[in-house]
Amino acid sequence: MKLNPMELYNLLPKTNCRLCEAKTCMAFATKLALGDVSPDECPPLLEEGFQEKLEKIREMVAPLQSAAETGVKLDESKCTGCGNCVVVCPVDVAAEPPTSEGKAAMGTATVFRVENGISKIINLEKCRRFPPDRLNCRVCEQYCCTDAIEIW
Amino acid sequence: MKDLVCNGCSLLCDDVSAEIDGAEVKSLGLCRLGHAHLSESLKTLTASAVIRDGGKEDTVSIEEAVKQAGEALQSAKQPLLYGWTTTSNECIQEGLVLAEHLGGVFDSPVSQGTIQAMSHDIHSGKLDIDLEYVRNNGEFIIYWGTDPTESLHRHPSRFAVLPRGEKIPEGIESRTIGVVDVRETETMKMANHRLIISIGGDSELIEVLTSEVSGKSSITGPVQGIPAQELLSIVRKLQTSDCTVIFYGRGILNSNNADENLTAIAGLIGAIRESGKEAYALPMFPESNAMGVVNIAGNKLKQDLTSLQKLLAGEFDTTLVVGDDALAILPGPAAKALAQTNLIYIGRPGTFTDKKAMISIYSPDVITGIPNTMTRLDNQPFNFSAWTRDDVSEGMLGILSKLNGFVKK
Numbered sequence: 001m002k003l004n005p006m007e008l009y010n011l012l013p014k015t016n017c018r019l020c021e022a023k024t025c026m027a028f029a030t031k032l033a034l035g036d037v038s039p040d041e042c043p044p045l046l047e048e049g050f051q052e053k054l055e056k057i058r059e060m061v062a063p064l065q066s067a068a069e070t071g072v073k074l075d076e077s078k079c080t081g082c083g084n085c086v087v088v089c090p091v092d093v094a095a096e097p098p099t100s101e102g103k104a105a106m107g108t109a110t111v112f113r114v115e116n117g118i119s120k121i122i123n124l125e126k127c128r129r130f131p132p133d134r135l136n137c138r139v140c141e142q143y144c145c146t147d148a149i150e151i152w
Numbered sequence: 153m154k155d156l157v158c159n160g161c162s163l164l165c166d167d168v169s170a171e172i173d174g175a176e177v178k179s180l181g182l183c184r185l186g187h188a189h190l191s192e193s194l195k196t197l198t199a200s201a202v203i204r205d206g207g208k209e210d211t212v213s214i215e216e217a218v219k220q221a222g223e224a225l226q227s228a229k230q231p232l233l234y235g236w237t238t239t240s241n242e243c244i245q246e247g248l249v250l251a252e253h254l255g256g257v258f259d260s261p262v263s264q265g266t267i268q269a270m271s272h273d274i275h276s277g278k279l280d281i282d283l284e285y286v287r288n289n290g291e292f293i294i295y296w297g298t299d300p301t302e303s304l305h306r307h308p309s310r311f312a313v314l315p316r317g318e319k320i321p322e323g324i325e326s327r328t329i330g331v332v333d334v335r336e337t338e339t340m341k342m343a344n345h346r347l348i349i350s351i352g353g354d355s356e357l358i359e360v361l362t363s364e365v366s367g368k369s370s371i372t373g374p375v376q377g378i379p380a381q382e383l384l385s386i387v388r389k390l391q392t393s394d395c396t397v398i399f400y401g402r403g404i405l406n407s408n409n410a411d412e413n414l415t416a417i418a419g420l421i422g423a424i425r426e427s428g429k430e431a432y433a434l435p436m437f438p439e440s441n442a443m444g445v446v447n448i449a450g451n452k453l454k455q456d457l458t459s460l461q462k463l464l465a466g467e468f469d470t471t472l473v474v475g476d477d478a479l480a481i482l483p484g485p486a487a488k489a490l491a492q493t494n495l496i497y498i499g500r501p502g503t504f505t506d507k508k509a510m511i512s513i514y515s516p517d518v519i520t521g522i523p524n525t526m527t528r529l530d531n532q533p534f535n536f537s538a539w540t541r542d543d544v545s546e547g548m549l550g551i552l553s554k555l556n557g558f559v560k561k
Contacts, residue, residue: 081183082305084342087314088324100323102287102306102315103167104181106153116179117187143314143324145301145338 003033003060003136011053013044032061035136070129071152072140074121078148081117085140085149086110091126112140119148153180154539159238159440159519160186161304162529172540183305193517196500198545201513214513214551221472221496221511222558228470228494231256232459235476235499236449237439238517239548240524241533244441244448246552247474253559257468258452259459261481262445265405266437267453270446272411274418277450280432281397282530283310288317289430292393294330296417297354297403298436301338304529307436312399313342319394328389332357333403345386349376352407358416365390365423390424390431401436437529439476444527463489470494474548477503498551515548522547 009029020041022028031037039045039057046054063070074085086092086105093100095109105113113122121127128135129151141149153169160183168181170190177194179187201217203210212220225231233251236244237260251258270277286293293312300307308314313329320326330345331337332354340346349357353376363370364387371380371387390396398421404413417433424431437443445453462468463486471478471493479487480503497509506512518524521538524547528534 079184080301080305081185081187082301083181083183083309084314087309098167100316102310104165106167106169106180114181114183116177117182117184143342145308145341147341 005029005033008032008057008060011057012042013047013050015044017044019043032057033136035061035134072121072124072127072129073150073152074119075148075150076118076120078146079118080146080148081114081119082145083114083119084143084145085112085119086114088139088143090137090139091123091128095126153178156519156521156539157526157534157536158182158186158190159517159526159536160189161438162440162442163304163306163310164440164526164528164532164534165306165310166534167310170539185305189517190519193500193519194540196514196516197520197540199513199515199547199551201511204510204512214546214554217511217513218551218554218558221513222555224470224494224496224511225254225256225472225555226559228254228256228468230462230468230470232463232468232471232493233258233474234260234459234471234478234490235474236260236445237262237442237476238499239441239444239475240518240522240526240536241441241444241448242524242549243474243552244444246549246556248449248452250472250552250556250559253556256472257456257459257462258449260445260449260453261439261476261478262437262442263453263457263459265402265410266435266439266442267446267450267457268410269400269405269414269435270450271454272414272418274414274421274433275435279434279531281434282532283312283434283528286397286432286434287311287315287320289319289395290317290327290397291320292328292330292389292396294332294396294398295339295343295436296332296398296400297334297405297407298399298401299333299337299339300399300436303438304436307399308339308342312397328393330386330389345382345389347376347378347382349378352409354404354407355409355412355416358413358420361387361390362416362420362423365420365427390420391427391429393429395430396424396432398431398433399436400433434530441526443529443531444525447527447531460486463493466492468493470496472496472498473505473509474498474552477505479504479508498548513551515551516545518547522549524549 012025014025092110096107111126128137138151141151153171155169158165170179314324316323329343331340331343332347334351357376360375371383421431495509496511497505498513501514518536521540
């Protein structure tokens with residue numbers, strides 16, 4: 001599921017009040033779309049007159065808040081073992097820093113590792129889409145040139 | 153797991169490992185192409201040979217096969233020694249010596265485009281930078297007439313698109329990617345600029361970009377079907393990126409106007425540099441040691457680029473094919489002409505050339521642990537070393553040395 005930050009922005013109070021961590025309402029909308037923040041973190045949105053918009057936003061971002069409604073699937077028949085997912089995954093880069101420089105993942109701490117010519121998800125539970133992060137990260141899907149990775 | 157260097161393509165990945173577990177090979181980091189190459193290569197850890205005559209095939213010793221191959225080559229009126237792009241640098245050197253002893257013609261698939269590119273002013277035989285430099289500095293990356301997703305799987309993730317580098321702190325977020333091709337390619341999925349142009353339209357587009365980068369307002373409407381706004385956006389990026397790298401491939405070289413295309417790319421690189429920014433062009437040759445052939449045999453190959461014409465004219469009566477599956481990669485008429493010669497083959501079993509050869513000598517590939525050297529796409533040498541087991545028999549170099557020894561006698 002991909003949320004459009006502009007759609008979320010149009011439902012916000014657009015006051016740029018700086019009462020939340022984001023510097024602007026647009027930045028807050030972007031964070032909402034990624035699942036990085038909750039709509040309840042916008043104080044003006046909790047004020048009278050915005051109930052309908054607040055409910056609408058809550059409805060839109062609800063899938064991002066539940067790990068049960070997300071998943072990552074890798075179709076091995078489409079995978080070329082290019083390693084794009086390994087290098088671009090933020091968890092992999094933190095778990096095995098040489099992957100950030102394009103090196104192959106050699107350890108067991110990454111989300112992805114290319115084994116026998118095909119990428120495997122070896123630690124799905126570390127994916128940032130799942131708790132505790134619950135982020136709407138989908139960079140692996142975005143940079144998989146053969147569409148082998150599917151996120152829902 | 154043991155570290156190794158992969159020669160499944162010209163990237164020569166050296167950050168990978170593998171182990172043999174019974175009849176199975178397990179690898180880490182090797183792409184699908186590399187793993188398949190390794191698995192196939194491990195089936196030939198011992199050199200062997202067969203001789204075919206009238207539909208009959210006999211297994212013979214290496215010594216016997218070398219003797220018969222040597223005699224056939226010595227008695228040939230004009231032998232052709234062809235292939236070499238998947239062999240080691242040492243084998244290429246040995247092949248040149250053998251060609252000299254025989255008075256034969258040394259040739260390779262690199263004669264079809266690769267050698268012309270490396271001889272062009274854009275390179276003049278050498279490259280300005282290597283792939284590590286691209287990883288650390290490449291801000292605007294353009295793949296032109298090449299689709300690494302199909303042929304050099306790890307090129308984007310290891311060097312050019314996704315990895316972080318000294319001046320590329322955020323990886324892909326710090327780079328801009330452009331892909332130019334005559335069709336929609338898988339690599340385009342990663343690109344900020346996706347340009348699909350007509351066949352043969354490369355130089356027109358490059359020249360328009362060059363003119364605009366040089367300050368002449370030449371873009372007033374679509375070029376090659378690309379809207380002016382998109383082209384001007386690319387020009388702005390070319391003018392503002394600290395380091396632009398154009399990776400050009402077969403689409404540039406095999407389009408009947410390779411020289412015109414390369415000249416146009418050189419012009420664009422020059423225009424960007426004149427504006428005070430860094431710019432480079434690098435080739436995308438997929439054959440694992442094309443650069444080794446260029447470096448070691450390039451001068452000889454450049455002297456005579458007519459061997460395919462001679463082959464078509466029936467001037468060669470005997471051919472030694474080394475490493476490459478010549479019958480699979482040559483244009484149809486040339487392949488047919490090659491098949492008419494007395495064919496001797498040294499390489500891995502099961503290729504078209506092997507099946508058609510009167511003498512086939514099967515040798516372990518360097519990836520199995522033959523201590524030889526190959527040259528990466530960006531001219532960097534890589535050493536292979538033993539990693540499998542102690543009983544890997546002599547590789548191609550040993551067989552070529554024996555053939556040379558026989559011919560010298």
